[in-house]
Amino acid sequence: MIPVIGLVVGVVAGLVLQPTVPVGLQPYLPIAIVAALDAVIGALRALGERRFDDRVFVVSFISNVIIAAFMVYLGDQLGVGSQLSTGVVVVLGIRIFANAAAIRRRIFHA
Amino acid sequence: MPDAPDKPETEPPGNRFRKPSWSQVVVAILIGSLAFAITLQIRQSKTNDYSGVRGDELVELLKSLDSANERIGTQIDDLTATRNDLLSSTKRSAEAEKQAKQRSEQLSILAGTSGATGSGVTLTITAPDNAIDAAALLDAVQELRDAxxxxxxxxxxxxxxAQTYFLDGDNAIRVGGHDLKPPFVIEAIGDPHTMAEAVRFRGGLIDRVTNRGGSATLIEQTKITITALADVKSPEYARPTS
Structure with missing residues (x-):
């Protein structure tokens, strides 16, 4: 319940405050979002399998975001920023699909 | 995430809602920040400026725009050249049409397929019957043509x-299919003065007609109009060689 409240508060805050993303953060935010989504989907899967752990979620969420952002940063420094961010998005997307498939199998048994 | 959960799910859900643990608040904060970031990013993506685009992507964009620009530039050059070609060919064909029209007018006067008007002379030959024969009339015409x-x-x-023939007939002269009787009125378009000189000189046409017992008078006119047309026959055997 509390996380749902957090979700609503976050959306409302984003809509009401309407801040602009700082220029320095702009390349990293999309990748960070995808990484965080991966963590959230993984948490949902763990929740469904009744082995959800707050601590694991928090650590995986933060580390996912930081590593993804760092990889994009590193790619930019190496001059392969767009390719590396594509790669990160692909890998995270595969993970999201895999977790979503596991959730689907558990719910629908299909 | 196979880690063993620290907190087994033994508490009833209602209890959890009433007394939220520290870690649950952290999870809520994280999810809230994710939602916040997503709304932020969606709003950002909707604004269609290039501030969020990477430098190398901008370079690629610029390159593709450059090449597109170049391509379109070549296209413009091609089309301009085509347009110029078409314009000049239109001009040429208009010129050719003008010349052809002029030529057609000249030829129609020559061939007798259209009427003609201009300065000229009217030569009237009166003579008793058979005093003027076809040869004499042809002489008169030739004299005028010379002039x-x-x-x-x-x-x-x-x-x-050119094709008109002169034949002696019964009490008439057959000229190009028409039976003509005296008096003969010859209208000729040309320089009136030259033609008058050609007819009047001593021993010329007028003298010859007078010798045959007729009389000829010539009037110079600034404007005469010939409406008689020649019968046009398209050539049956002759073909242009060019």
Whole structure:
């Protein structure tokens, strides 16, 4: 319940405050979002399998975001920023699909 | 995430809601920040400026725009050249049409297929029957042609062109299919003065007609109009060689 409240508060805050993303953060935010989504989907899967752990979620969420952002940063420094961010998005997307498939199998048994 | 959960799910859900643990608040904060970031990013993506685009992507964009620009530039050059070609060819064909029209007018006067008007002379030959024969009439016509007559008609009905023949008939002269009787009125378009000189000189046409017992009078006119047309036959055997 509390996380749902957090979700609503976050959306409302984003809509009401309407801040602009700082220029320095702009390349990293999309990748960070995808990484965080991966963590959230993984948490949902763990929740469904009744082995959800707050601590694991928090650590995986933060580390996912930081590593993804760092990889994009590193790619930019190496001059392969767009390719590396594509790669990160692909890998995270595969993970999201895999977790979503596991959730689907558990719910629908299909 | 196979880690063993620290907190087994033994508490009833209602209890969890009433007394939220520290870690649950952290999870809520994280999810809230994710939602916040997503709304932020969606709003950002909707604004269509290039501030969020990477430098190398901008370079790629610029390159593709450059090449597109170049391509379109070549296209413009091609199309301009085509347009110029078409314009000049239109001009040329207009010029050719003008010339062809002029030529057609000249030829129609020459061939007697259209009427003609201009300065000229009217030569009237009166003579007793058979005093003037076809040869004499042809002589008169030739005299006028020598003097530069451009269009000739006799008695207003017989247009004299290249194919016109002169034949002696019964009490008449057959000129190009028309039976003509005296008096003969020859209208000729050309330089009136030259033609008058060509007819009047001593021993010339007028003298010859007088010798045959007739009389000829010539009137110079600034404007005469010939409406008689020659019958046009398209050539049956002759073909242009070019």
């Amino acid at each position: 530069g007559a451009e269009a000739i008609a006799i008695n207003g009905v017989a247009r004299v062109i």
